[in-house]
Amino acid sequence: MARPADLLRKLGHATVERVWRLGFAARFFWVVLLYSGASFRRLPLTLREIYFSGVLSLIIILVSGLFVGLVLGLQGFEILQRFGSTEALGTLVALSLTRELGPVLAAIFFASRAGSSVTAEIGLMKATEQLKAMDMMAVNPIARVVAPRFWGGVISMPLLAAIFSAMGVLGGWLIGVVFIGVDDGSYWSQMQSSVDFRFDVWNGIVKSFVFGVAVSLIAVFEGYDSVPTAEGVSRAITRTVVTSVLAVLALDFVLTSFMFRGTS
Amino acid sequence: MNRTVLDLWVGFFVALGIAAVMFLALKVGNLSSARLSETYVLQAKFDNIGGLKVRGPVKSAGVVVGRISDIRFDAETYEAVVEMTIDGRYRFPKDTFASIFTAGLLGEQYIGFDAGGDEKMLQAGDTIAKTQSAVVLEKLISQFLFSKAADGQDKK
Amino acid sequence: MSDDVLVDIEDLHFTYDGRPVLQGINMKIPRGKVVAIMGGSGCGKTTLLRCIGGQLRPSGGRVRLEKHQVCGMSQAELYNLRRRMGMLFQFGALFTDMSVFDNVAFPMREHTDLSEEMIRDLVLMKLEAVGLRGAHKLMPGELSGGMARRVALARALALDPMLVMYDEPFTGLDPIALGVIGQLIRKLNDALGATSIMVTHDIQESLLIVDYIYFLNGGRVVAQGTPDEIRASADPFVHQFVHAEPDGPVHFDYPAPSIRQEFLSGVRHG
Known part of the structure; x- marks a missing residue:
């Protein structure tokens, strides 16, 4: 028994498996785009998915956005106080939310709330042969089931991220201005003078759009590719959440290094 | 549903x-x-811009009147060319003085406008003639030290 | 003869992961008949059905449906053909997020431009045919196994197909529901002038309703005939199957080395 050779073989096998799956996912992405026509020609299909991914994620986004804002306000005030610049609290809260925390945290909450349920739904449809039945009825399951869920997620994500950031700014205002007593005027004016729409807000929206594409694609792919058993579907759900979170963080690093390179 | x-x-x-x-x-x-609001573009050339950054503020009398939109290097004159986008509501005379200041001792750097007395106003695309470069802290310190040293020599 | 054959399968081979599943199947399914394909679990019955529907691509041989060659069709051609096929899946495969009504209306809404009133009338007619018109508002989760199967049958027949395929229609049903489904399959086939292919291992029910039976074992057709011929058959395989005997040509034991050899060799598992 040659242990090192065995290990090497396992490593090779795992690598080939991963790369093969990545290629399969890329091909799947292309096919989803190809069959996306019906998602827009028959808008009710996509609207229904916006309801399930967007509207039903609203509560968790509103509440967590508010709390992240409250914490940022509290911690930010505590730190800024040491430098005697508490009037910069608005800037701190708004910049960290619009640039990073809003898109990233909203995407992670979205992956665990909406992404996992999309995977479960598609996985169960596969396990109970609903997708095959649809295919036998001459209805393409990618066009009818997968693409609307993908686009529903892509459309919902930037809106959710914007709502998250707005709630966070309000949360920071609540704790900083209402409870601690930072000047109301300087909270907003400092914020406005340092937050640029195109640079900070728009880049945040672009980020959340990219995250929306990534998380939605992972969710529909894991569902469609799941092993059609109860165990297979539950594993696929776990993979959706784990892969989405890692993908969001990795993409965030790449996007940040491109967007905010060499400025301020 | x-x-x-x-x-x-x-x-x-x-x-x-x-x-x-x-x-x-x-x-x-x-x-x-x-x-x-409408904006217009002005240019200014500096020998040294220090740590000036794109998107930094342009202030006059402490009020933000515009933003730095571009910084280039002019290879012929060996100067830095700074392009500024100015709020269309504000107009400045031809002999306005543009200097680079630092907010606080170590804060961000910005361009400050000191309005002159000329009747003619700067038009879009104009270049401000009178500029003052950034104060580089190292130069300032070495100047101070040299003058101190010179003082000490004189006294002997 | 050839005009009356709706599905003609010639020397069909299918290999999955290097394991041969179908090894040279020849079958002729006449128009208007109900044909059963029988065999033990895992003998390739469902695979055969998937090949006829074009969901699997055989590794050799031909499937002809009317005058169309199913293998090698493009996706669009296949979809065109499938509009005239219906399929009942093993457990119904109803869309769990839609009501019974919407399930039956699904193929009509997807493939026709009929008005909602027209679809309403058609759906209620189909549900009436399977005796479930009163259940049109229920969700699939609220149905019993037999009712779900009947709704799925109504859905498979929604577009009046020329060919209906049944994948294990009797699995997991109580004897009453089983008899109901069996009678419905026969009755609706004759009423619609369709042709039915039924994959099943329920021999007793099938003998009552079908016109012709094929027996599959190990990916090959091992016996065939009308129900009367099958009942009278002396073929050991058919005999074992009809009388549900535990051992015969189909072995009870999974192929393995002899028990003596296994215990003595000391091979580690896992």
Whole structure:
């Protein structure tokens, strides 16, 4: 028994498996785009998915956005106080939310709330042969089931991220201005003078759009590719959440290094 | 789920999302003040811009009147060319003095305008003639030390 | 003869992961008949059905449906053909997020431009045919196994197909529901002038309703005939199957080395 050779073989096998799956996912992405026509020609299909991914994620986004804002306000005030610049609290809260925390945290909450349920739904449809039945009825399951869920997620994500950031700014205002007593005027004016729409807000929206594409694609792919058993579907759900979170963080690093390179 | 109820919720969600974007743009960001009004572009050349950055503020009498939109290097004159986008509501005389200041001792650097007395105003695309470069801290310190040393020599 | 054959299968081979599943199947399914394909679990019955529907691509041989060659068709051509096929899946495969009504209306809404009133009438007619018109508002989760199967049958027949395929229609049903489904399959086939292919291992029910039976074992057709011929058959395989005997040509034991050899060799598992 040659242990090192065995290990090497396992490593090779795992690598080939991963790369093969990545290629399969890329091909799947292309096919989803190809069959996306019906998602827009028959808008009710996509609207229904916006309801399930967007509207039903609203509560968790509103509440967590508010709390992240409250914490940022509290911690930010505590730190800024040491430098005697508490009037910069608005800037701190708004910049960290619009640039990073809003898109990233909203995407992670979205992956665990909406992404996992999309995977479960598609996985169960596969396990109970609903997708095959649809295919036998001459209805393409990618066009009818997968693409609307993908686009529903892509459309919902930037809106959710914007709502998250707005709630966070309000949360920071609540704790900083209402409870601690930072000047109301300087909270907003400092914020406005340092937050640029195109640079900070728009880049945040672009980020959340990219995250929306990534998380939605992972969710529909894991569902469609799941092993059609109860165990297979539950594993696929776990993979959706784990892969989405890692993908969001990795993409965030790449996007940040491109967007905010060499400025301020 | 009833179709109309579903449509209503989706409509509410999209409206809320757009309201959030508007809130971020107008109340949090600066879209309301600088972007909605007309702007024009001015240029200025400096020997040394220090740590000036694109998107830094342009101030006059302490009020932000514009932003730095571009910084280039002129290979013929070996000077830095700074392009500024100025709020269209404000006009400055031809002999306005543009200097690079630092907010506080170690704060961000910005361009300050000191208005002159000329009757003619700067037009879009004009270059400001009178500029003063950034104060580089190392130079300042070495100057101070040299003058101190010179003082000491004189006394002997 | 050839005009009356709706599905003609010639020397069909299918290999999955290097394991041969179908090894040279020849079958002729006449128009208007109900044909059963029988065999033990895992003998390739469902695979055969998937090949006829074009969901699996055989590794050799031909499937002809009317005058169309199913293998090698493009996706669009296949979809065109499938509009005239219906399929009942093993457990019904109803869309769990839609009501019974919407399930039956699904193929009509997807493939026709009929008005909602027209679809309403058609759906209620189809549900009436399977005796479930009163259940049109229920969700699939609220149905019993037999009712779900009947709704799925109504859905498979929604577009009046020329060919209906049944994948294990009797699995997991109580004797009453089983008899109901069996009678419905026969009755609706004759009423619609369709042709039915039924994959099943329920010999007793099939003998009552079908016109012709094929027996499959190990990916090959091992016996065939009308129900009367099958009942009278002396073929050991058919005999074992009809009388549900535990051992015969189909072995009870999974192929393995002899028990003595296994215990003595000391091979580690896992």
